[in-house]
Amino acid sequence: MFEITLICMGKLKENFYISAAAEYEKRMKGFCSFRLLELPEVRLPDNPSPAQISAGLEKEAELILSKIPKGCWFCTLTPEGKMLSSEQLAGKLRDVKLSGKSSACFLIGSSFGISQRIKDIADFRLSMSPMTFPHHLARIMVLEQLYRAEAIQAGTKYHK
DSSP: OOEEEEEEESOOOSHHHHHHHHHHHHHHTTTSEEEEEEEOOOOOOSSOOHHHHHHHHHHHHHHHHHHSOTTOEEEEEEEEEEEOOHHHHHHHHHHHHHTTOOEEEEEEOBTTBOOHHHHHHOSEEEESOSSOOOHHHHHHHHHHHHHHHHHHHHTOSSOO
């Protein structure tokens, strides 16, 4: 069975986000093996300097690198990535499966972003929108879109 891992920097705190995430995680398991990893964000001062941000992102990068499944197709969610429709994302995942890969991994970075080193190793950079979203909401949106992509591939009526 195909495996999808979603790595998220930071932990959900609000109950409504936790409930929504749990619902989509449950739904995903009907289509694939799904795993969500919450990694701790590096703590930075209230007004961090660019050097402090860069150092923090590099610390996070070390942890992220240790959690990316070996041999997976790896996708970062980043504002400078490519925007795809739901159907295009489903097609991208279908192509990954047809290429012989047995897993895909998606990464939502911390509030300061993602280290360039991590972006450079990604097989694909995906943008959700030119708008800015809270990271917790972005997680729910990504979960919903991954579920939708799997539902499209399966031909269910979820996607109309």
